[in-house]
Amino acid sequence: MTLTQAFEAAWLRAVQARESDAQSRRARAEQAAAGSLWAAPPAIEVNHLNDRLHSNAGRRETEVGLVWPLWLPGQRDARAAAADAESKLADAGTQAARLRLAGQVRESAWRLSSTRAEAASVAAQARYLQGVSDDVQRRVRAGDLARADALAARAELLEAQSAQGDADQRLQAARAQWRTLTGLEALPQVQPPSPASLADAALPSEEHPELRVAAQSVERARKRLDSVNLSRRDPPELSVKYREESPGYGEAAQRGIGIGLRIPFGTESRNAPLQAAAIGELDVAEAAEQRVRAQHDADLMLARSALQNAARQLDATRDRAGLLRERARLIDASFKAGETSLPDLLRAANAAAQADSAFARQQAALGLAHAQLQQTLGLLP
Incomplete structure (x- = not known):
């Protein structure tokens, strides 16, 4: 099970995927509405008048009409541009949501790897001490x-057996979290990064999805402001009406067809709140973009520094673990030859075991630091 497979499995069951789909559907609906022939849905008007409750002279009027709201000059193009910006924002939001979920999968995978390595180290120490205990019993x-x-x-x-039980419990908790996140029983296969991959990770990448979301939010706010500026009044309405009028009983009915145009006025009380809201949205989006870019630069610098520090610490813990394992082997041989006391052996074995656990944890820490740098660079597994 690779991280890529685990990530795709997690995406299929993630809430973020449903939210992204809903946002995309909403953007497509807005594009369809902006491409309509009419500024709003057409309407039908029906009016009927008679004198039945008054003189009852047979007078009646019936009027049936269709009303079409019309686009203002440039309004349709502005609304379409705003809908396109919304669609692009939805696409960028989907990529950002996928990246955030990828970060959760990476963190869970490396936490699970660290827990597995620590549990294996504790189990190995317990088996070693079981052998020492059996040997001591025979010599007693x-x-x-x-x-x-x-x-x-x-x-x-x-x-050691108690520590093994604690390590197994932590491993079960990490596995449960992995199953909840991905829905998979298979454990991920992760390897500590090689020096070549560490060098590649330090290279600059394409624009981060979160930066694209921030930039596209600004673009959407601009397009919405343009749409508001081109919609300073409600859409005019073109109407076609058929009218039938009867003056009274026994008189011939009169019929006619008329065409009307209704043009609403754009007042300050209508336009000012809409423009203020659109300008405020643009100001907030621009400030948010600046904040996101500054935070991204800081996160990138911190991630690169953390990766370099983790690589240095791994070298140190590897050397220390090797030295303490060699020391433990020498003291073990000396103990079996009767030249070293049991407390010295136990201290050496515990020190070597702790160094092995630290080395295993540091390997996972290096892998997590590498994954976090990939995350900061906007790279998916």
Whole structure:
């Protein structure tokens, strides 16, 4: 199970995917509305008048008409431009949502890798101490060691077994989180980054999805402001009406067809709130874009520094773990030859085990730092 496969599985079940789909559908609906022939849905008018409740002379009037709201000059193009900007923002938002989810998958995968490595190290230490305890028991029965050594070895073994239980519990919790996030039982296969990949990760990338979202939010606000400026009044209405009028009983009905045009006025009370809202949206979007770009630059610098520091720490912990393992092997051989006491052996074994656990955790820390830099660069798994 690669990170790419795990990420795609997580995306299929993510709430962010549903939100992105809804935003895309809304953007497409706005584009369709902007491409309509009419500024608003047409309407039908029906009017009827008679004198039945008054003189009852048979007078009646019936009028049926259709009303079409018309686009103002330039309004349709401005509305279409705003809808296109909304569509592009929806696409950028989808990429940003995918990247945020990728960060969750990466973090969960490396946390799981660290927990697995630590659990394996603790289990190895418990097996080693089990062997030491068995060996001490045999030597106590043979009279080579005191019973106090057997008790000390047994105590160390019980402590290691307790630590193993804690590590297994943390591993189960990490696996449960992984299943919740991805819906997968298979564990991810992650490897510590190579020096070549570390160098590649430091290279600049294309614009980050979050930056594209911020820039597109500004563009959408500009297009909305243009649309408001070109919509200073409600759309005019063209109407076609058919009218039938009867003066009274026994008189011939009169019929006619008329065409009307209704042009609303654009007043300050109508336009000022709309323009203020559009200008305010643009100001907020521009300020947010500046903040996002500044934060991104800081995050990128911090991620690169963290990666370099994690690589240096990995070299140090690797060397330390190797030295302490070699020391533990030498003391183990000396203990079996009867030249070293049991407390010295146990101290050396514990120090080597702790160094191995630290090395395993640092490997995962380096992988997580590399993944976080990829995240900051806007790269998907």
